[in-house]
Amino acid sequence: MTQLIGALDIGGTKIAASVADATGFLARMTEATVKSGAPDALARQCIRLLDAAAEKAGVAPALLQRVGVSSCGPFRLHGDGIALVAPNICGGLSARGNLPNDWTELPLQGVLAARFAQVEIRNDCIAALQGERTFGAVIDARDCVYVTWSTGIGFGLCVDGRLLAGKQGNAGHAGHLLMDPAGQTLCGCGSRGDLESLISGMNITRGQALDTPALFAAAKAGDAQARKLVTTAASWLGRALYDLTVTLDTSVFVIGGSVWQHHGAWLAPIVRHELESRFPVLTHGVTIVPPGLDAFVADVGALCLVMPAEWIEPWRASRPWQNLHHLPN
Amino acid sequence: MTQLIGALDIGGTKIAASVADATGFLARMTEATVKSGAPDALARQCIRLLDAAAEKAGVAPALLQRVGVSSCGPFRLHGDGIALVAPNICGGLSARGNLPNDWTELPLQGVLAARFAQVEIRNDCIAALQGERTFGAVIDARDCVYVTWSTGIGFGLCVDGRLLAGKQGNAGHAGHLLMDPAGQTLCGCGSRGDLESLISGMNITRGQALDTPALFAAAKAGDAQARKLVTTAASWLGRALYDLTVTLDTSVFVIGGSVWQHHGAWLAPIVRHELESRFPVLTHGVTIVPPGLDAFVADVGALCLVMPAEWIEPWRASRPWQNLHHLPN
Numbered sequence: 247m248t249q250l251i252g253a254l255d256i257g258g259t260k261i262a263a264s265v266a267d268a269t270g271f272l273a274r275m276t277e278a279t280v281k282s283g284a285p286d287a288l289a290r291q292c293i294r295l296l297d298a299a300a301e302k303a304g305v306a307p308a309l310l311q312r313v314g315v316s317s318c319g320p321f322r323l324h325g326d327g328i329a330l331v332a333p334n335i336c337g338g339l340s341a342r343g344n345l346p347n348d349w350t351e352l353p354l355q356g357v358l359a360a361r362f363a364q365v366e367i368r369n370d371c372i373a374a375l376q377g378e379r380t381f382g383a384v385i386d387a388r389d390c391v392y393v394t395w396s397t398g399i400g401f402g403l404c405v406d407g408r409l410l411a412g413k414q415g416n417a418g419h420a421g422h423l424l425m426d427p428a429g430q431t432l433c434g435c436g437s438r439g440d441l442e443s444l445i446s447g448m449n450i451t452r453g454q455a456l457d458t459p460a461l462f463a464a465a466k467a468g469d470a471q472a473r474k475l476v477t478t479a480a481s482w483l484g485r486a487l488y489d490l491t492v493t494l495d496t497s498v499f500v501i502g503g504s505v506w507q508h509h510g511a512w513l514a515p516i517v518r519h520e521l522e523s524r525f526p527v528l529t530h531g532v533t534i535v536p537p538g539l540d541a542f543v544a545d546v547g548a549l550c551l552v553m554p555a556e557w558i559e560p561w562r563a564s565r566p567w568q569n570l571h572h573l574p575n
Numbered sequence: 576m577t578q579l580i581g582a583l584d585i586g587g588t589k590i591a592a593s594v595a596d597a598t599g600f601l602a603r604m605t606e607a608t609v610k611s612g613a614p615d616a617l618a619r620q621c622i623r624l625l626d627a628a629a630e631k632a633g634v635a636p637a638l639l640q641r642v643g644v645s646s647c648g649p650f651r652l653h654g655d656g657i658a659l660v661a662p663n664i665c666g667g668l669s670a671r672g673n674l675p676n677d678w679t680e681l682p683l684q685g686v687l688a689a690r691f692a693q694v695e696i697r698n699d700c701i702a703a704l705q706g707e708r709t710f711g712a713v714i715d716a717r718d719c720v721y722v723t724w725s726t727g728i729g730f731g732l733c734v735d736g737r738l739l740a741g742k743q744g745n746a747g748h749a750g751h752l753l754m755d756p757a758g759q760t761l762c763g764c765g766s767r768g769d770l771e772s773l774i775s776g777m778n779i780t781r782g783q784a785l786d787t788p789a790l791f792a793a794a795k796a797g798d799a800q801a802r803k804l805v806t807t808a809a810s811w812l813g814r815a816l817y818d819l820t821v822t823l824d825t826s827v828f829v830i831g832g833s834v835w836q837h838h839g840a841w842l843a844p845i846v847r848h849e850l851e852s853r854f855p856v857l858t859h860g861v862t863i864v865p866p867g868l869d870a871f872v873a874d875v876g877a878l879c880l881v882m883p884a885e886w887i888e889p890w891r892a893s894r895p896w897q898n899l900h901h902l903p904n
Contacts, residue, residue: 389742412824413718419821435854492748495741525764
């Protein structure tokens, strides 16, 4: 019998469903995230996409019983498992009022568990760290942190060889560390002065009349004000990495996300200085590395949550996620 | 054969060595912490005290083979285990220059392991949390944090039912979270603006010509300046508890230490407000509780590191640490 596993990558813009066997990915389907209808519309969409991916792979959908899920958060934990309370999908939680629903919570684990025998759901940065620890830049690292610096700021944490979940699966929301008591920008979480409000791709321009790529272009061209904004942002990130180092006694940070991907080489010395110039016995030797997986880190991370152990060595050799670009959608 | 376990409580001022069997504590000996001689003088003192405690208990010292250790930190990890790099004992690390040695590191685990078959060493706040999770205020809690607010600020962290150690056993040094970019007071770690530099018993008076008890007395009597200093300190602690909540998704904080013990009831509303007024899905329902163990939390916590599982229920019933005050020294 074919051993089959599935992966879901649930984001505020799109959902990707993948199906894989021991040899690699068999099919991958994506759709825009459903944002209207009954509150279980998103979970139903996930099931429909997974079943369609199995059919496209030429496998009976009923054979797909183990699914790993990488999802945007935060989560709320109920008796039947994890529900999503994500402000980028739930209109009832969004401060911007531009979503076509008044949802305040989306059932997820309960609905999926009625269809699949095993469902493992993790915050997207935790799933990404699982992927990086299995196939990426920090294979089998015991004490490591995944960071995404993108439109938001997120973290996945691993201490003593175990990924941290916390009481509702929300460990790693350190993008909301309070950094600057004088910070004025309102974060989506409702706070001011937290890390995300200071440096996320949405906030870094601080009301300047230019977008993030233009800001970095101006900074690199020598514009003093732009340069001050981006170097200050890098300093805040470095301080947050220091905070996590003294809290968790970690060894290595894997930094991804679009801002870091494009500008990380330029910003890294500032970040390193903030991290390394303090409390040497804890910070000495802590490293910052780029991700080892590419744009499909969420799919791979989600699969890792339910992957049979005996697949890992063959996948490390064949790196089947590198072929995902060529799968028909 | 008598089953016997030992505990060490290693602090900058004194060392306590205890010996216990299934019925409770048999003997406890304390001495001022050795701060001169060869770098292994402290570890030798620990062995001598444990052997003496066994003899006082009427047991052959050779029967004592399992020892739990609660120690001030930070730690450095070598091939033979944990060494202490504690600035309150090592003259070569102290900024104050008032210690009678030039040690920069003290061997501990290697020396103890040559005498005892099993040695488990943890930072004092991690050991305290182990004690509180076994016999105290948070029995079997999965997601909990121990906090001490005393001359220093320390934390012990437990996530998903497991105490966090980190790469060298230094997880929980969140007393050195960077809080106030404008902070001027120099912390013992070398930073400015970290939590300990803002609120520890040594720093809270901010150069006022009065000690900590006098400061709190003045605040409670209505002195505006004193009141501002202590309420600001409580706000900083609340912000740090918020930071740990979003990082770890924790459920409960156990706060001890002399400052909180004496003034916690008065400060708690300020701390709770800072914690609870942000990011409700993560902070809702997070509680702050007093410790369940008393002054002997370090001894009990250290014993818990090596205690046979079958002792736990009888000890929960008999609470033998309550008799420690009456043991002859």
